[in-house]
Every structure is written in C-alpha cells, then in structure tokens.
Amino acid sequence: MKTGVLQFPGSCDEIDALQAVRRVGDAVLxxxxxxxxxxxxxxxxxxxxxxxxxxxxxxxxxxxxVMESVLEFAADGGLVLGICNGxxxxxxxGLLPGALLPNTSLRFVSRQVELEVxxxxxxxxxxxxxxxxxxxxxxxxxxxxxxxxEQLDALEAxxxxxxxxxxxxxxxxxxxxxxxxxxxxxxxxxxMPHPEHAVDGLVGGSADGLKLxxxxxxxxxxxxAA
Amino acid sequence: MxxxxxxxxxxxxxxxxxxxxxxxxxxxxxxxxxxxxxxxVSNVHVGRLVELDVEDPAxxxxxxxxxxxxxxxxxxxxxxx
Numbered sequence: 557m558k559t560g561v562l563q564f565p566g567s568c569d570e571i572d573a574l575q576a577v578r579r580v581g582d583a584v585l586x587x588x589x590x591x592x593x594x595x596x597x598x599x600x601x602x603x604x605x606x607x608x609x610x611x612x613x614x615x616x617x618x619x620x621x622v623m624e625s626v627l628e629f630a631a632d633g634g635l636v637l638g639i640c641n642g643x644x645x646x647x648x649x650g651l652l653p654g655a656l657l658p659n660t661s662l663r664f665v666s667r668q669v670e671l672e673v674x675x676x677x678x679x680x681x682x683x684x685x686x687x688x689x690x691x692x693x694x695x696x697x698x699x700x701x702x703x704x705x706e707q708l709d710a711l712e713a714x715x716x717x718x719x720x721x722x723x724x725x726x727x728x729x730x731x732x733x734x735x736x737x738x739x740x741x742x743x744x745x746x747x748m749p750h751p752e753h754a755v756d757g758l759v760g761g762s763a764d765g766l767k768l769x770x771x772x773x774x775x776x777x778x779x780x781a782a
Numbered sequence: 783m784x785x786x787x788x789x790x791x792x793x794x795x796x797x798x799x800x801x802x803x804x805x806x807x808x809x810x811x812x813x814x815x816x817x818x819x820x821x822x823v824s825n826v827h828v829g830r831l832v833e834l835d836v837e838d839p840a841x842x843x844x845x846x847x848x849x850x851x852x853x854x855x856x857x858x859x860x861x862x863x
Contacts (some may be wrong), residue, residue, distance in 0.1 A: 611830075612852060619849075648852065655855045662806050702803060702855060729804065 557581035557776040560596035562626070562642070564588045564606035564617050569639065569752060573602040576752035579766060580773040588620040597776040598635040599626055601642030603696075603750060613656060613698045614644030623649060635679050635772055636744045640696055643736075643746030651744045652737060653711060654703035659696070660729030666695035668761045669749055670722035671735050675715045678738050679775035680745045683767050689722060690764040694735075694749035701730040701737070701748070708732055714740065719747055790835040793842055794861040797851045798829035829856070 559577045563570045563585050570585060577583045577600060584594055588606075593599070606617035617623065623645070630636050630651055638646035646652040659665060668691055676686040684690070703711065708731055711717050719736035720726075726733040728748070736747030751765030799805045805827050812826035832850050836842060839862045851858040 611850070615849065615852070655852055657803070657855065658806060660804060660806050662810060700804075704854075 557597045557773040558595065559583045559598045559600055559772075560586040560593055561600045561602055562586050562588065562622055563602075564604070564620060566606045566608050567602050567604035567641070569603035569641075569750065572750075573600045573639065573752040576755040576765065577769055579755055580769045581776075586622055588617070588622050591621050591625050593622075593625050593629055596634075597779075598637070598772050599629060600752075601626070601636065601638040601645050602752070603640030603642060606641055606645060609641070609698075612648070614641060614646075614648040617641075617645045618649035627651070630739075630744050633741070633743050635775065637680060637768070637772065638744075638746035639750055639752060640694075640699070640748055643748055644698065646744060646746045652739055652746045653707055653716070654701055654731075654737065656698050656748070657700040657702050658698050659700055659727070661727070662697075664695070664697040665727050667693070667727065669694045669725040669727070669735075671719045671725075671749060672722050673718070674720050675718045675738075677715070678718055678742050678745065678771075680738070680768050680771050681718055682774055683771040688767075690719070690751075690754075690767060691762040692749040692751055692754045692765050693761060694727075696728070696748055699728040699730065699748040701728075701734045703731060708734075711737060716740065716742075718745055719749075788837050790837055791839045792863050793834055793836055793839060794863075795832040795834070795842070795846055795850050796829060796859040796861065797832065797846075797856050798827050798858075800855055800857050803855060 673684045738745040754760035754765030807828035808826040
C-alpha cells in the first residue's frame with residue numbers, strides 16, 4: 557500500500573502519520589497545492605490546525621487544490637482516513653456526515669482513551685474483531701461529534717458508527733459517544749483520536765493504532781489481488 | 783474606474799449556533815454574568831460576526847452556505863446596508 561499523507565499549512569501530525577503508515581507500506585507527503593496524488597492507494601488527512609483553523613475548524617482546508625483531487629479519489633472508492641483535524645476537514649468537505657463542535661468543557665484535553673470497535677467490517681477495522689478495545693491517545697479542543705438525531709439513528713443502523721469511546725472515556729461530549737464514523741460506502745472514515753501516535757508501545761501507550769493502518773493495508777492488498 | 787472604485791455594499795453576516803445544539807460558550811458567559819452582579823440574563827449564545835464589502839450582495843447567501851457558515855450546525859443572518 558502506498559499512502560499519501562496531506563500537508564496543509566498548520567498541519568502538525570503529518571510526520572507521525574507518515575512514519576506510522578510506513579510500518580505497513582510506502583508513504584509520501586502531499587502538499588496542499590498538489591493536485592497529483594502520485595498514484596497512492598490511500599490518503600490520510602492528518603491532525604493539526606490547517607490554515608490556522610480560521611473561521612471554523614477544517615473550513616478552509618476543504619477548498620485546497622489537493623482536496624479537489626481527494627474528492628475525486630474518494631468518489632472512485634479510494635480509501636481516505638481523516639484523523640482529528642483531518643476528520644473535521646472531511647466533515648466540512650461533505651465526505652463524512654456530521655460536524656465537530658467544541659468540547660463541552662471548552663478545554664483542550666490530551667489523554668489516552670479506550671475505544672470500542674463497533675463496526676469491524678470496514679476497510680479501516682477489518683483487522684479487529686467487533687467489540688475489541690483500542691487504547692489510543694486523543695488531543696483536541698473541538699472534538700464533540702454532532703449530527704441531527706435522525707441522522708445518528710441512520711448512522712447506527714447503517715453500520716457507519718465505526719468507533720465509540722468506551723464508557724467513561726468520552727471526555728468531549730460527543731453524541732452517543734461516537735469517536736469515529738465512515739461514509740455510506742465505507743471507503744472514507746474519520747476519527748478524533750490519533751492512531752498514528754499509537755504505533756509503538758514504548759511511546760504511544762500502546763501499538764493499537766496500527767490495527768487501523770493494518771486494516772487499510774489488508775484492504776488495499778485484497779483489491780490488488782482481485 | 784479602477785477596481786477599488788466599484789460600488790460596494792457593506793454587509794454583515796451574523797452566525798450563531800443552531801438552537802438545540804449545546805452551546806458551552808453561551809453557558810459559560812451566562813454563568814459569569816451573575817458573578818458581576820448582572821441578574822435576569824438568559825438564553826446567552828456566542829457566535830461570529832463577519833463583515834465584508836461586496837460588489838454583488840446577491841452572492842452573499844451562497845457565500846454563507848458554502849463557506850461563512852456550516853448550515854448543519856449554524857444559522858446565519860445577512861444584514862446588508
């Protein structure tokens with residue numbers, strides 16, 4: 557799997573994402589002005605504060621040249637994973653449902669959280685069994701997932717709620733403890749916690765983040781073989 | 783006539799969180815006011831103000847829907863003078 561990691565002015569987790577995904581394949585950085593996605597098999601929209609998060613988190617990054625190519629890539633079924641600010645960008649771009657609002661505490665929170673895999677048959681969680689717990693760090697001020705009630709019902713019914721904060725771990729006030737969602741066709745996913753920071757037990761609290769990246773590599777491998 | 787001389791309309795766009803969505807900033811302000819002796823204040827909400835000069839005010843609504851506000855979570859109000 558060759559993964560393209562986007563880099564916007566104000567991104568700050570793109571190098572961790574690059575290093576993390578290199579554990580399961582090749583990876584390149586894609587600058588926000590690039591339109592050429594260099595034949596990658598997957599895209600990671602990393603965390604940070606793209607374009608300073610001016611106006612609204614993720615609002616300006618969605619109009620960057622690289623995002624135009626990512627929209628086409630996603631429409632063709634390409635795998636796109638948005639992490640933290642990347643999740644916010646994908647929601648603003650309309651690739652994912654809902655929106656991210658300020659944490660109910662209005663505070664920046666950085667802590668290790670326990671996540672529960674709700675839907676395991678996605679390209680991002682196929683290496684996990686349903687109900688598996690993942691220990692991954694989260695760090696954000698604007699991570700309260702919100703969508704209208706009827707949309708939340710539809711997301712749950714359609715298996716689009718991929719990850720939930722385990723009981724006692726939802727510090728940001730997200731609706732129904734949702735930590736990660738995917739689009740209807742399952743090829744675009746976003747989550748607030750940072751799997752790219754949890755790829756080495758020595759420094760990431762666990763290596764559970766690799767499970768998501770391994771799932772993506774497995775999906776891409778199966779596609780190539782088919 | 784240079785581009786800077788074209789007639790423009792001064793517009794203000796008021797953006798506020800949709801009612802029904804928890805607004806922790808509004809709550810924080812509402813709780814702070816009584817500490818200063820202000821009583822009888824309710825329904826406090828904190829939003830954004832965008833001021834802009836536009837040549838074509840007819841575009842404002844589209845600007846709001848596509849960039850200035852996120853219609854899923856925010857209401858906007860255009861005040862053109």
